[in-house]
Amino acid sequence: MKAIRIYEFGEPEVMRIVQVERPVPAPDEILVKVYAASVNPADYIIRRGGNEALKPLLKLPMGLGIDGAGIVEEVGSEVTEFKKGDRVYGVPNYLDGSYTEYLAAKATQFALMPRSLSFNEAGSLPACARMAYNGMVEKAKVQPGHRVLVHGAAGGIGSLAVQFAKAYGAYVIGTASAHNADFLKQLGADEVIDYNTQKFEHVVSDIDVVFNATPTTTVDEALRLRSVPVLNEGGIFVCTHGVWPSELFKGLLAKKKATVSMAGVDVNHHKIFTEVAKLIDLGKVKAVVNKVYPWERAAQAHHDSETKHVRGKIVLQIYQED
Structure with a gap:
């Protein structure tokens, strides 16, 4: 079978489509013929050699890709x-890669995809959906009457976080550039703040949930500190990055009896993906695909993703849907 592999860390051009051995599923795994995989920030972080947490785990040659959609080809004896x-x-499975014609993975990490979606649409969802659903629904426990502020609302995680919050009855405010305002309102956002012309802390207050889905960690601490004054007492700040907040930030939250939580930690993938599929088939949430590339053009897809100004998700198409 064919798969994308990297034999050195670096720019997008280090990715190569090569022939590799097709995996055999273990008793608790399924073999999936992958039709589509999406491009996530984690992919280019890994391709470059990883961050401090990932560096010790990365071994060349290796595959890329952390989510996808396809058809079950084989099932393990225990599935x-x-x-x-x-x-x-x-x-x-962790660091196995989904930019491939076939992958073997734990059955618990997959679910039946939404009946109403194509493979390209479904393949755009899992990595971001687990972060957005786990953070917004399971950690923040969003509910009717809540006021929710989503930072980085137009990206892959943010656009889903907005939709999950609306599906559960919240009033949703998103921060984004001005050209994404109409897009976010179509997804259900009640207000959109242009971060280029307004400081959110000057125009919003009484927030129950702050959900940080910005695509970069470089502004995280400043953004966290600016978010504290807008949070209600007992509110929650949800992180989507692996950089844990400072003691200063946690101390300021404690004064308001507010908490901080990390999305995507210890998640039940099968449960989340099943619940997300239900919301999509009910018409309450939709997949947002920015662009579809044939996987032969993975390098261009990564270049686009690294601009950090992608609305929704970029998808690599591996097989044409029948």
């Missing part, structure tokens, strides 16, 4: 929830 031919979406 009962799937059968051959099922259309599924989910995440590969």
Whole structure:
């Protein structure tokens, strides 16, 4: 089979499509013929050699890609929830990569994909959906009457966080550039703040949930500190990056009896992806695909992703849907 591999860390051009051995599923795994995989910030972080947490885990040569959608080709002897031919979406085993024609992964990391979506649409969802759903629904426990502020609302995680908050009855305010305002209102945002011309802390207050989905960690601490004054007593700040907040930030939250939580930690993938599929098939949430590239053009897809100004997700198409 063919798969994208890197033999050195570096720019997008280090990615190569090569012939590798097709994996054999373990008893608790499924073999998935991958039709589509999405491009996530984690992909180019890994491609460059990783951050401090990832560096010790990365071993060349290696694959890339942390989510995808396709058809079950084989099931392991212990798997009962799937059968051959099922259309599924989910995440590969850690660091195995989804830019590949076939992947073997734990069955618990996949679910039946939304019936109403194509493979390209479903493949755009899992990595971001697990962060947005876990953070907004399971950690923040968003509910009717809550006022929610989503930073980086137009990106892959942010656009889903906005939709999950609305699906659960919240009043949602998003920060984004002006050209994404109409897009976010179409997704359900009640207000959109242009971060280029307004400081959110000057125009919003009484926030129950602050959800940080900005695509970069370089502004995280300043953004966190600026967010404290807008939070209600007992509110929650949800992080989507692996950089834990400072003691200063946590101390300021404690004065307001507010808390901080990290999205995407210790998640039940199968449960989340099943619940997300239900919301999508009910028409309450939609997949936002920015652009679809044939996987032969993965380098260009990575260049686009690294601009950090992508609305929704970029998808690599591996097989054409019948």
